[in-house]
Amino acid sequence: MIPLTPHLLPLTPYTRCILDGRIIVITSGKGGVGKTTATASIGAALAMEGKRVVVIDMDIGLRNLDVVMGLENRIIYNVVDAVKGKCKIKQAAIKDRRIENLYLIPASQSDNKNVLSPEEMVGFREIISKEFDYVLMDCPAGIERGFENSVAAADEAIVICAPEVSSVRDADRVIGLLYARSITPKLVVNRIVPEMVERGDMLNHSDVVDVLSIELIGLVPMDDQVVVCTNTGMPLVLQKKSLAGEAFRRIALRINGMADLPIEVPQSQSRFWKKLGTRLGLGK
Amino acid sequence: MSSPRKIRQQMEEKANQEKASVRLKGLGDSLYVTLDPARPPEQLQKELDRLFTRMKHLAVNARVILDTGEQDSHGDLIEHLGKFLKNTFGVGSVLEPPRKRLVSEEQARRQDMESSWHNYRSDVLMLAGRVRSGQNVTARKHLLIMGDVNPGAVISAGGDILVMGRLRGIAAAGQPDNQDVIILALDFQPTQIQIGGVMAAGLPPSPRKVPEFAYMENGAIVVEDYLDADPFGRLTWPQVR
Numbered sequence: 001m002i003p004l005t006p007h008l009l010p011l012t013p014y015t016r017c018i019l020d021g022r023i024i025v026i027t028s029g030k031g032g033v034g035k036t037t038a039t040a041s042i043g044a045a046l047a048m049e050g051k052r053v054v055v056i057d058m059d060i061g062l063r064n065l066d067v068v069m070g071l072e073n074r075i076i077y078n079v080v081d082a083v084k085g086k087c088k089i090k091q092a093a094i095k096d097r098r099i100e101n102l103y104l105i106p107a108s109q110s111d112n113k114n115v116l117s118p119e120e121m122v123g124f125r126e127i128i129s130k131e132f133d134y135v136l137m138d139c140p141a142g143i144e145r146g147f148e149n150s151v152a153a154a155d156e157a158i159v160i161c162a163p164e165v166s167s168v169r170d171a172d173r174v175i176g177l178l179y180a181r182s183i184t185p186k187l188v189v190n191r192i193v194p195e196m197v198e199r200g201d202m203l204n205h206s207d208v209v210d211v212l213s214i215e216l217i218g219l220v221p222m223d224d225q226v227v228v229c230t231n232t233g234m235p236l237v238l239q240k241k242s243l244a245g246e247a248f249r250r251i252a253l254r255i256n257g258m259a260d261l262p263i264e265v266p267q268s269q270s271r272f273w274k275k276l277g278t279r280l281g282l283g284k
Numbered sequence: 285m286s287s288p289r290k291i292r293q294q295m296e297e298k299a300n301q302e303k304a305s306v307r308l309k310g311l312g313d314s315l316y317v318t319l320d321p322a323r324p325p326e327q328l329q330k331e332l333d334r335l336f337t338r339m340k341h342l343a344v345n346a347r348v349i350l351d352t353g354e355q356d357s358h359g360d361l362i363e364h365l366g367k368f369l370k371n372t373f374g375v376g377s378v379l380e381p382p383r384k385r386l387v388s389e390e391q392a393r394r395q396d397m398e399s400s401w402h403n404y405r406s407d408v409l410m411l412a413g414r415v416r417s418g419q420n421v422t423a424r425k426h427l428l429i430m431g432d433v434n435p436g437a438v439i440s441a442g443g444d445i446l447v448m449g450r451l452r453g454i455a456a457a458g459q460p461d462n463q464d465v466i467i468l469a470l471d472f473q474p475t476q477i478q479i480g481g482v483m484a485a486g487l488p489p490s491p492r493k494v495p496e497f498a499y500m501e502n503g504a505i506v507v508e509d510y511l512d513a514d515p516f517g518r519l520t521w522p523q524v525r
Contacts, residue, residue: 169417172434176416211434213414 020129021052024136024255025154027178027185029170031141033162034190037226037236039138040068041245042158044235045252047102051133054093054103058150059140060115063107070233071096071104078108080115083124089131099235103132113145118152125153134255143177151178157185158255161212163192163203168211175214187212188251190220194268205265218251220244221266306331314347316381321352325361329368336373343369345376352380407443415439415453426525427457435475444468444525454478463500468510472496479505 026039036059043055056079057065066072071094082092082105093103108115128135137154140146151157157178161171171187178185189205196202209216223244229236236245237252243266254261306328307318317335319328336343348369352358366378407425415421415429417436427441430448437453439445444465445457451469456478458465463480476485477498484505490496495510 169436172417173436176419179416211432213432 021132021135022156023125023129023154024134024156024158025058025139025150025183026136026158026160027139027147027150027174028141028160028167029143029174030162030167033160033167034220034226035141035160036065036068036138037230037244038158038160038188038190038220038248038251039136040065041236041248042252042255043134043136044069044096044099044102045237045249046134046136046256047096047099048237048249049252049256050101051256052101052103052131053134053136054105054128054132055136055138056105056128057107057138058146059138060107060146061109061112062140063109065138066094066104066106067233068230069096069104069235071106072233075106079105080108080111082128083116083120089128096235098238113140113149116145116149118148121149121153128153143174147174147177151181151183154183157183158188158217159185159212159214160188160190161208162190163197163205163208165203168203168208172212175212184214186215186217188218188220189216191222192219192266193222194266198268216263217254218247219263219266220247220251306335308335311349314349314379315343315375316349316351318351318353319361319365321358321361325364328361329365332365332369333372336369336375339373343373343375345374348375348378349381350378409441417453433469433474440478441465466497466499466515468495468497470495472498472507477505 026035026042028035036057039055043053047053055065055069057063058079059065060080063078066075074094077087077092079092081087082089089105092105094106096102096104137150139150159171159175159178161167175185187209189208192205193202197204205216205219221243223242225239225242226236226244228234229239229242229245236242237249239245247264247266250261250264305320305323309316309318317332348366350362350365352361362378362380369375369378408428409421409423409426410428410430411421412430414431415433415437417434419437421427421429421437421439423439423441423443425441426443426445427439428446428448429439432449433439433447433451433453433455435452438456439447439453440456440459442459442462443457445455445467447455447467447469449469450471451467451474453474454476455467455469455474457467458480459478461480463482465479467474467477467479471493472495473489474487476483477487478484479498479500482500482503482505484498487507490507492509496507497510497513497515498505498507499515500506
């Protein structure tokens, strides 16, 4: 427990973070780099740590977080209803049956992003942060209204970036926009293929960090399991053999206070055996 | 020729000459007399006599400054006229104007070195940090960035641009029409550069990580190794840019 005397603290965004739940937006600028997978996985991993977690799909009109989490056939209310006050948050939040304390507020599929405004989202933040320890928002691609809405409600941000030049460019832009809103984002480099990095065909994660120069909180390897889990709606972090799932679990631990948990660099299988061989005195 | 006209002309000339030879004005608590040392002393004395007679008792005990212009001093002349003024009109003191000291070029340079750009108001916008994609930095004159300029960022300046880091974005120097500027970066990999109104894009990436700079030569943008080219080494004297 943090020894705090709440009544003595001024109500700044920072103290609000301590007292209420943390609202984290997961964004990337570019589409298809793994925001939705990351949101679902980090949310599930945080819930497995015993925290009350809600993941919100902010991609209004193009919802898919519900599919990734396997909850699509239980949707009754959505985030637009919750923000507009048409339903209670408890009604909109769908409880995951496999992982305790994990909830989903899905996006509306029939509206578009302009039905919500950043002002409404700021109001929504006050309500939702009282009910949960972590609120993870899956931001839509782009930097338009959907991004504005997601960022308006957030205290923190995680930027997902793939080791591609185009993704780095967009992430850089998004980081600038977040800084302009006084949010210091953290970085996850997703979809790393260690073999390609070793061959020099893919950007090294250190190149990405060099350009973006924000705090790195995780490196996630490319993993076929992601496709399987996304299609079947299974939580990735429950797959024992999934390298990506393991990486997301470690990211969740880092978010949840274990800041000095070392960051593991994804390595190819061949390199692992080579290393082992060198260590045993084989090879050169 | 009509004689009245000629006579009037002569009179005007004479008046002009006399007017120009000795002039008198009040300066603070003194009388400032400007003399033309080229005229004969007698004429000057006569003219002084005329002016001071008109002033009567006002000249008594007055401080008089006799200025013979900025050329060589006319000590004898001033002494002679001073004595005349003291004896005739009872002026208090006769002085020479305070001379402006002539400064040698060497001294001027030292002065330049020591003080001139202490008081020079800097026209440089100096920023530390990373300029990210989508951000725009515009400086009225020179721009110095201590940090990197990411691809997608645009920096522009009325004068030079110096990037103490990687330049990977767009840099426009000498906007709108100054072509006598440089763009320097420790790691020079811009997506596009502009100098004055001239644009260069698709620069081949430099194999070596050396400080490079771009400048205009014969209407084209040239990029060179900064230390090899040493563009300002040939300036023998530091100048304010």
